[in-house]
Amino acid sequence: MTGVAAPKQGMDMTVTPTELEGVFVIQPEWFEDERGFFFESYSKRRWEQHGLSLDFVQDNHSRSTKGVLRGFHFQNALAPQHRLVRCTVGAIFDVVVDLRVGSPTFGQWYGIELTAQNRTQLLIGPEFAHAFAVLSDVAEVQYKTTGFHNPLAEGLLAWDDPDVGVAWPVDDPILSAKDSNNPSLAEYLEHPAFTMGAHA
Numbered sequence: 001m002t003g004v005a006a007p008k009q010g011m012d013m014t015v016t017p018t019e020l021e022g023v024f025v026i027q028p029e030w031f032e033d034e035r036g037f038f039f040e041s042y043s044k045r046r047w048e049q050h051g052l053s054l055d056f057v058q059d060n061h062s063r064s065t066k067g068v069l070r071g072f073h074f075q076n077a078l079a080p081q082h083r084l085v086r087c088t089v090g091a092i093f094d095v096v097v098d099l100r101v102g103s104p105t106f107g108q109w110y111g112i113e114l115t116a117q118n119r120t121q122l123l124i125g126p127e128f129a130h131a132f133a134v135l136s137d138v139a140e141v142q143y144k145t146t147g148f149h150n151p152l153a154e155g156l157l158a159w160d161d162p163d164v165g166v167a168w169p170v171d172d173p174i175l176s177a178k179d180s181n182n183p184s185l186a187e188y189l190e191h192p193a194f195t196m197g198a199h200a
Contacts, residue, residue, distance in 0.1 A: 011040050015050045020098050020110045022125030024052075026084070039119060041086065042144065052123070054082050056144040063089075064134045064141070069173035071131020072097060072157035072182065076193035079150035080126030085143040090136030091115040093169050096128040097157060099188065102196035107185050109166050114141075127194040129157040133170045155193055156182040 014027040028039050040046065047054070064070065072095075075081050085094055095111040113135070114120050124130055132141060156178070159166070163185045 011046075013040075013046060013050065015052065018110050020096065020105050020108065020128065021103075023096055023110055023128060024123040025112065026121040026123055028119060028121070041121075042084070054146050056082075056084065056146055058145045058148055059142065060145065060149075061140065061142045064139055065174070066134050066137050066139075067170055067172070067174045069131065069133040069159055069168070069170065069175055069179070071095070071179065072129035072159060073131065074099065074129045074155045074157070074193070075126065075147065075150060075153040076155050077126075077153075079147050079153035081145040081147040082126060083124045083130060083143050083145050084121055085114065085124065085130070085132075085141065086119070086121040087114040087116055088140050088142050089116050090134065090139035091117075092132040092134055092136075092139050092141060094122050094130075094132045095166055095168075096122070096124050096130050097164055097166075097185075098127070099129055099155075099157075099192070100127045100194045100196040101189070101192045106196075107164055109164055111166065129155070131159055131166075133168055133173055135169065155188075157188060158182040158184050161185050 011029040016025040018025060031038050092114050093111055094114045095109055097109045098105045100106055112122060161184045
């Protein structure tokens with residue numbers, strides 16, 4: 001998509017389900033000319049027209065250098081969060097993993113490149129772990145959440161678990177101390193946070 005002229009009734013968006021139920025690719029329309037561009041990064045009214053009714057309560061913004069990998073992170077049922085992720089500077093490879101025990105896609109992952117140029121967004125349900133790797137020299141990631149950050153609800157998953165098998169496009173990623181020793185999917189199963197059919 002290379003941008004579109006703004007329709008009279010305002011800019012629309014495309015909502016595309018992924019193979020992981022509860023994860024959606026959001027592609028907004030935008031207007032662009034020699035001066036620059038404009039688009040609606042979020043419109044509650046437009047979302048509701050597409051059957052998405054969520055109340056976001058917190059915006060987060062991170063900046064990372066090339067090769068940095070953040071994740072996998074989630075918040076458990078004590079403080080579940082939908083997350084709407086976009087990259088506003090540079091490019092990232094954004095990945096989610098299904099954590100719902102009993103789901104036909106449990107432990108499977110979905111990845112997509114989010115860039116400042118494609119303006120694509122990823123809507124992630126609470127029952128998915130989230131991570132991203134930076135592809136550009138620098139990347140800024142902004143994401144909205146439907147729940148506040150709660151350290152007591154934090155959950156982690158190993159970025160390199162072979163049982164998940166994410167095909168990361170970076171070698172030898174730069175990790176935080178916390179993300180260097182995250183639990184495996186097998187360890188997650190000892191005390192799972194989410195079960196298919198249960199509401200987060």
